[in-house]
Amino acid sequence: MPPKSDINKAGWEQSEFPILCETCLGDNPFIRMSKQEFGRECGTCARPFTIFRWNPGNGMRFKTTVICQTCAKIKNVCQTCLLDLEYGLPTQVRDTALALQNEAPTSDINREYYAQNMEGKLEANRSGLDSTRASSAAKDMLKQLARTDPYYKRNRPHICSFFMKGECNRGTQCPFRHEKPTDGPLAKQNIQDRYHGHHDPVANKIMAKHAENQGLKPPEDDSIMSLFLSLLPAEATEQSVRTMVIKSLPSMNPDKLRSVVHIAKSKSAFVNFKDRDSAERAAEAWANGIDIDGQRVNVKWGRGKSSVARPATTSTPVASTSA
Known part of the structure; x- marks a missing residue:
């Protein structure tokens, strides 16, 4: 020096x-x-x-x-x-x-x-x-x-x-x-x-x-701004999913997260964002899944409001992207 x-x-x-x-x-x-x-x-x-x-x-x-x-x-x-x-x-x-x-x-x-x-x-x-x-x-x-x-x-x-x-x-x-x-x-x-x-x-x-x-190509419908999480741990709650989502996306403003809809019966959840860009960045970060409470959780894109099809990984009715 x-x-x-x-x-x-x-x-x-x-x-x-x-x-x-x-x-x-x-x-x-x-x-x-x-x-x-x-x-x-x-x-x-x-x-x-x-x-x-x-x-x-x-x-x-x-x-x-x-x-x-x-x-x-x-x-x-x-x-x-x-x-x-x-x-x-x-x-x-x-x-x-x-x-x-x-x-x-x-x-x-x-x-x-x-x-x-x-x-x-x-x-x-x-x-x-x-x-x-x-x-x-x-x-x-x-x-x-x-x-x-x-x-x-x-x-x-x-x-x-x-x-x-x-x-x-x-x-x-x-x-x-x-x-x-x-x-x-x-x-x-x-x-x-x-x-x-x-x-x-x-x-x-x-x-x-x-x-x-990894199967997470953004859908052509730009109105889709939600990601579907499946195979959640049995003890997972809406708050624990929300906490892990924010923790795994430190560069994202938490205000960009619109809501988290947890479906305990099917061990799944919908993560809804306020804009398409935030949803795409999250999909890229979770391309290999996301770990919640020590368990690997699968991630897929949600469905549009007009779609009646169900996610391929679950039998749960589809939630609206504006939830």
Whole structure:
């Protein structure tokens, strides 16, 4: 750390080696890195930190660290790609599955103060995350989505801007890619959203696809804003179901929950939301089910008001989505 006598460098970070995932490190066993102390501000806490730059392999682009090690340890992510080090997933996917609440502040001054306090707490720990109490449904979801093998394609060079304008004359000697860029939500990402897990388009795509594969594709009727829970524990009550729903969706405003209709006779319940987006986010978080009182509960979409069909998993009459 910087000398304590230099008050201008209080809180600045020095490090000898970066915290990287296997993909960003590359397949080259002889990596040569350049190191620059206090070379830039952290992309999340805005504190100066030591940056590293290296080439992960032949034909790849040079990569660099974008956040400090303290911020990387708080969220257990790579300093370059900001993906989880254990599962290789965006933080939004991991935090949604584990029902983790983001406690980091958003203002510049508070972010720096928060990072300095966390730095002291993390001295003896590798990560600031505690996932030991994760439910079995969350663990199953992460196991299915986890990327276990390196994805070196992510290290490819950026697209040549001159080629996009039709002005590149370097041909095969150009170190950048000659292809048309893809336009869409995946092309619009920023460090803050990726790190804190807010409105991350990559995470949204992964979770939506997983929910669809688990049979929770959103119905075409946009008026359906309820989810049907079956195989509830015998001792479950309306209050216990409501408590577990709110606990498993920490990022959702509790006011978005309209009602919980518990049907004790059939051990089922309807969870009704005030808007379709909240219902879809809940379906994605519960793609592998939800644990209530230590028992795995099945989740299905509810039925529309005009539908007379019954849910496939129960013989209980259908409740209205406006319950």
